[in-house]
Amino acid sequence: MTALDSFREETRTWLEENCPASMRTPMPEREMPWGGRQAKYPNPDTKTWMDNMASRGWTAPTWPAEYGGGGLSKQENKVLQEELGRIKARPALTSFGLWMLGPALLEFASEEQKKKYLGEIIRGEIRWCQGYSEPGAGSDLAGLQTKAEDKGDHYLVNGQKVWTSYADQCDWIFCLVRTDTSVKHDGISFLLIDMDDAGVEARPIKLISGASPFCETFLTDVKVPKENLVGELNKGWTIAKRLLEHERSMISGMGMGAGAASMGGMEAVAKENFGAEGDKIADPSIRQAVADHKMDQQAFGLTLKRAEAEAKAGQGMGAAASMFKYYGTEVNKRRFELLLDLMGTQALGWEGEGFDKRELAVTRSWLRSKGNSIEGGTSEVQLNVIAKRVLGLPDA
Amino acid sequence: MAFVLTEEQTMLRDMAKDFFTEQVPVANLRKLRDEESADGYDKDVWKQIVELGFAGILIPEEYGGTGFGPMGLGIVMKEAGRTLAASPLYSTAVLGAGLIMAAGSDEQKSALLPKIASGETLTALALEETNHHNPLNTAMAAEKSGDGFTLNGDKKFVIDGHIADTLIVVARTSGAAGDAQGLSMFLVDAKAEGVSVTRNHMVDSRNAASVSFANVSVRAEALLGSLGGANAELESSLDLARVCLAAEMLGGAETVFDTTLDYLKERKQFGVIIGTFQALKHRAAELFCEVEICQSVLLDALSALEERRNDTPRAASLAKARVGDALRLITNEGVQMHGGIGMTDAVDMGLFMKRARVQAQMLGDTNFHRTRYADLGGY
Numbered sequence: 211m212t213a214l215d216s217f218r219e220e221t222r223t224w225l226e227e228n229c230p231a232s233m234r235t236p237m238p239e240r241e242m243p244w245g246g247r248q249a250k251y252p253n254p255d256t257k258t259w260m261d262n263m264a265s266r267g268w269t270a271p272t273w274p275a276e277y278g279g280g281g282l283s284k285q286e287n288k289v290l291q292e293e294l295g296r297i298k299a300r301p302a303l304t305s306f307g308l309w310m311l312g313p314a315l316l317e318f319a320s321e322e323q324k325k326k327y328l329g330e331i332i333r334g335e336i337r338w339c340q341g342y343s344e345p346g347a348g349s350d351l352a353g354l355q356t357k358a359e360d361k362g363d364h365y366l367v368n369g370q371k372v373w374t375s376y377a378d379q380c381d382w383i384f385c386l387v388r389t390d391t392s393v394k395h396d397g398i399s400f401l402l403i404d405m406d407d408a409g410v411e412a413r414p415i416k417l418i419s420g421a422s423p424f425c426e427t428f429l430t431d432v433k434v435p436k437e438n439l440v441g442e443l444n445k446g447w448t449i450a451k452r453l454l455e456h457e458r459s460m461i462s463g464m465g466m467g468a469g470a471a472s473m474g475g476m477e478a479v480a481k482e483n484f485g486a487e488g489d490k491i492a493d494p495s496i497r498q499a500v501a502d503h504k505m506d507q508q509a510f511g512l513t514l515k516r517a518e519a520e521a522k523a524g525q526g527m528g529a530a531a532s533m534f535k536y537y538g539t540e541v542n543k544r545r546f547e548l549l550l551d552l553m554g555t556q557a558l559g560w561e562g563e564g565f566d567k568r569e570l571a572v573t574r575s576w577l578r579s580k581g582n583s584i585e586g587g588t589s590e591v592q593l594n595v596i597a598k599r600v601l602g603l604p605d606a
Numbered sequence: 607m608a609f610v611l612t613e614e615q616t617m618l619r620d621m622a623k624d625f626f627t628e629q630v631p632v633a634n635l636r637k638l639r640d641e642e643s644a645d646g647y648d649k650d651v652w653k654q655i656v657e658l659g660f661a662g663i664l665i666p667e668e669y670g671g672t673g674f675g676p677m678g679l680g681i682v683m684k685e686a687g688r689t690l691a692a693s694p695l696y697s698t699a700v701l702g703a704g705l706i707m708a709a710g711s712d713e714q715k716s717a718l719l720p721k722i723a724s725g726e727t728l729t730a731l732a733l734e735e736t737n738h739h740n741p742l743n744t745a746m747a748a749e750k751s752g753d754g755f756t757l758n759g760d761k762k763f764v765i766d767g768h769i770a771d772t773l774i775v776v777a778r779t780s781g782a783a784g785d786a787q788g789l790s791m792f793l794v795d796a797k798a799e800g801v802s803v804t805r806n807h808m809v810d811s812r813n814a815a816s817v818s819f820a821n822v823s824v825r826a827e828a829l830l831g832s833l834g835g836a837n838a839e840l841e842s843s844l845d846l847a848r849v850c851l852a853a854e855m856l857g858g859a860e861t862v863f864d865t866t867l868d869y870l871k872e873r874k875q876f877g878v879i880i881g882t883f884q885a886l887k888h889r890a891a892e893l894f895c896e897v898e899i900c901q902s903v904l905l906d907a908l909s910a911l912e913e914r915r916n917d918t919p920r921a922a923s924l925a926k927a928r929v930g931d932a933l934r935l936i937t938n939e940g941v942q943m944h945g946g947i948g949m950t951d952a953v954d955m956g957l958f959m960k961r962a963r964v965q966a967q968m969l970g971d972t973n974f975h976r977t978r979y980a981d982l983g984g985y
Binding site: 477480481489490491497498500501502504505508509510512513515516519520523525533536537590592593594596597598600601602603604605606 | 609610867870871878879881882883884886887888890891892894895898899900901902903905906924927928976977979981983984985
């Protein structure tokens with residue numbers, strides 16, 4: 211038996227004993243394991259599962275063991291994921307700390323910072339949010355104005371962040387702040403702020419789709435200890451860019467196929483609303499529109515698979531990666547527009563009688579999908595990135 | 607699924623790329639056109655293609671081929687498409703070899719495949735009768751007479767029809783236009799009595815012909831595949847050819863895109879490089895996405911053929927339609943972004959656009975394949 215085989219066997223046995231039965235069932239949204247100081251656990255097994263996995267560092271399987279991570283090799287992690295998939299285990303911890311901040315800390319933070327923050331993330335003790343965008347700094351993120359003034363033993367932070375996801379439920383925020391006003395990109399620093407500190411206030415933002423996870427976060431005379439600066443002073447932009455890459459790859463794969471699937475598939479919705487002749491959608495123009503969309507969706511799915519295959523073959527993600535965010539979110543938006551066409555008035559209910567749950571969810575998801583091509587870099591910004599980085603077209 | 611080429615396939619691609627770039631550049635097509643070549647292809651080039659083993663690339667070694675399979679064929683077709691290389695590859699190495707391998711008897715295979723691989727015999731598929739591809743609409747009659755058949759009817763858009771030695775003719779032995787049953791294929795000598803071939807000069811300066819059959823007698827052995835049941839054999843070979851066309855088309859799209867991108871980086875107006883304009887940058891980036899999406903779709907379709915997957919027809923329709931849409935956009939944008947010079951015969955944009963429209967009609971345009979994709983998807 212190879213070392214990998216015995217790792218698989220040992221993992222399987224451990225999971226059998228440590229993954230509670232209810233954690234092997236589909237996860238309702240209210241049981242998402244976000245962790246943090248304000249976490250509520252409507253199902254106590256969620257916490258047990260998180261703690262069990264964290265005790266082995268398996269909430270962050272490939273992070274170094276010295277910081278509390280699993281210290282697994284790529285192959286071992288693959289085995290772990292396969293074994294988790296085999297028993298249909300829920301994620302033990304979902305967290306921006308794991309997906310975004312952690313990788314950046316591993317690359318840029320000091321030894322002390324890694325020791326303190328990575329462990330908290332791995333154990334799900336601290337829930338992090340991202341303080342990047344500002345009212346005046348959206349696509350032009352580097353135009354941010356939130357100021358951090360050097361006051362000797364601390365920074366004094368003043369400004370406003372927007373689109374801070376889940377800020378009202380988070381414990382800490384990683385922020386881009388301006389530490390030099392005389393230059394643009396080279397005057398930005400990366401700062402960690404405890405949201406319990408005086409002067410931090412988060413207010414939820416209501417979107418066109420109704421409620422949302424987004425907040426605006428106000429920072430008023432917040433005193434932040436100097437040791438909370440990550441990386442060098444005025445070198446925060448480098449960290450920010452790296453983090454954005456993680457975010458973009460996260461969004462591009464988000465919600466593909468959702469919406470239509472809950473309604474039994476695009477074809478079924480079309481037949482239900484426009485009738486069927488034999489097994490064909492009766493209305494030819496609707497049929498063409500459905501086929502057109504399904505072709506685009508399949509083509510995009512194949513491109514994701516190709517990128518995966520190229521990565522495995524050691525060819526890097528290839529040029530294709532830069533188009534995922536753009537193409538994926540545009541296809542997603544088109545899917546919801548088509549669903550609206552197919553469902554007619556039933557996709558236009560807001561709440562109450564006359565609409566079932568799935569129909570109401572389509573309405574809200576359609577509205578929410580408009581944000582996909584804005585958040586994490588607009589489609590226009592993505593096209594700029596492709597033009598510049600991939601195609602080598604010159605700046606004006 | 608093979609989204610990444612093997613080492614062997616990569617070598618084949620590099621070899622094909624070098625060959626077509628160096629030996630068969632677009633200038634080769636211009637020369638054929640401007641000198642009004644009667645053949646419409648360069649015999650020396652064809653000889654080299656045969657020597658490289660491309661003519662028999664689909665054909666197993668036992669019949670004198672190189673046996674690279676559909677993936678190998680697709681790789682070569684794409685490189686040929688990059689330079690608009692005019693040759694009988696499509697009519698003979700793709701359709702001829704494909705149909706005979708799929709439907710031929712042992713005798714037919716032994717007689718024809720080695721000659722295709724060696725470049726001695728050129729074939730052409732005589733299928734289309736109307737303005738739009740639709741094999742089931744075949745009306746041309748093949749009536750039983752004695753122990754053979756008599757063929758009567760007219761075929762159009764027969765690619766390489768006027769240079770072919772052997773015509774593969776699709777005709778009806780029973781049923782009426784529209785029926786799936788009743789189609790049969792026949793191997794007909796292009797010089798047989800009653801066959802008249804007229805070359806048609808198409809916008810792409812490549813080879814097409816109209817072929818009339820007036821009481822053409824063929825013997826029973828001329829039947830290729832089953833009597834009245836040719837539809838299935840035909841469809842599988844047509845899918846192979848559709849994917850190969852998509853490969854050739856994507857090759858063309860790549861050249862147009864690369865050339866246009868170069869132009870955006872060198873052309874100056876208002877004192878600046880026009881590639882600095884965001885209106886053009888975004889469009890260029892969108893074209894890039896289209897090319898990338900098409901690469902995935904093409905590789906998937908070639909893998910489907912290679913692995914004989916059940917969803918091959920759907921993958922083939924996806925490839926032909928999706929690449930067709932992209933190529934139309936890219937050739938139109940190629941002309942537009944080149945501006946006035948793009949309208950001149952001196953640059954290649956127009957040649958690629960003309961070829962693209964002919965390719966679009968070959969074996970079904972985007973509408974045909976979108977509808978077929980829906981049919982096969984059960985909606």
